[in-house]
Every structure is written in C-alpha cells, then in structure tokens.
Amino acid sequence: LVQRGKLEMDGSHFAEAECWLKKALEQRPHDPEARYSLYLSLQGQADRQKEAEEELARWQEDRRTRDRLTRLVRTELDAKPNDADLAEEAGELFMQLGEDQRGLFWLNRALSLDPRHAASHRALIAYYERTNNPAQAEEQRRQLSERMKDER
Numbered sequence: 001l002v003q004r005g006k007l008e009m010d011g012s013h014f015a016e017a018e019c020w021l022k023k024a025l026e027q028r029p030h031d032p033e034a035r036y037s038l039y040l041s042l043q044g045q046a047d048r049q050k051e052a053e054e055e056l057a058r059w060q061e062d063r064r065t066r067d068r069l070t071r072l073v074r075t076e077l078d079a080k081p082n083d084a085d086l087a088e089e090a091g092e093l094f095m096q097l098g099e100d101q102r103g104l105f106w107l108n109r110a111l112s113l114d115p116r117h118a119a120s121h122r123a124l125i126a127y128y129e130r131t132n133n134p135a136q137a138e139e140q141r142r143q144l145s146e147r148m149k150d151e152r
Helices: 002-010 014-027 032-043 049-079 084-096 100-113 118-130 134-151
Strands: none
Touching: 002 014, 002 032, 014 032, 032 049, 049 084, 084 100, 084 118, 100 118, 118 134
C-alpha cells in the first residue's frame, strides 16, 4: 500500500496517494514511511497544508519515541539490565508504537526485576483494559494493591 501510494505521488496524483497511504496506516498506524509519505501527499494538495502539518507532527513524535526507544534498548538497558524503571519505560514506548508483544515483554521483565513496580502494573492495567481483558486488568489491580499493602 505504501509503495502504491508512492507510485501515485511519483505521477503527481496526490489525492490518490493519500487514499493508499491512509489504508497503509489503518493496518500499521505507526509506520514511519507511510506516515511521512502521507504528509508529502497532503502537502502536494492545495488547501491541505494544515493537515500536512498535523501528519508531520505525528511523524516527528513517533520518530522521537523511536529514537528514545533505540537509545534505551541499545545503550541504557545494556548498561543497567536490572533496572525495572528502564524496562518499564521500554515497555510503554513499545506499546505507544503499537508493538504490544514487545511492550508486554518489557513490562513483565520490569515486574520480574521488581514485583512491586507500580508503574508496570499500571501500564499492564491500561493495556488489558484497552484490549478488553477485564479479568487480567483486575488481576493486575489486585497485585498492585497487594504489593502496596506489603510496603506499609
């Protein structure tokens, strides 16, 4: 779909490109190539500059998230592999980018390092609520509550 959109842009068919690129983003909302190409397709259309700027802002935000995640995984977690805060941050960032399985891995890693890590429990609660899994969300709430009682 992205390639089809790019082909349309090569022929200066920006509105047609937009259609293909939006379909690509429906399947992969955080695809940087599709997002940036959508920005270009909007920029090529008259009276679509505001929408183009919004797409560029989304692309830039995703890029900042990816850059932070890359630094985190390649540098900081290498230096501090047993840091639950860093593992939790990686989990949250992966989920922001739509990579839920990787996010779950890192959130569970954080909890294996520190079973009382409240931010990880909260992130898992949010994930399970978002994915319509109330039983798992409730289990995380129970664990979080139990861990908090243990600290008192």
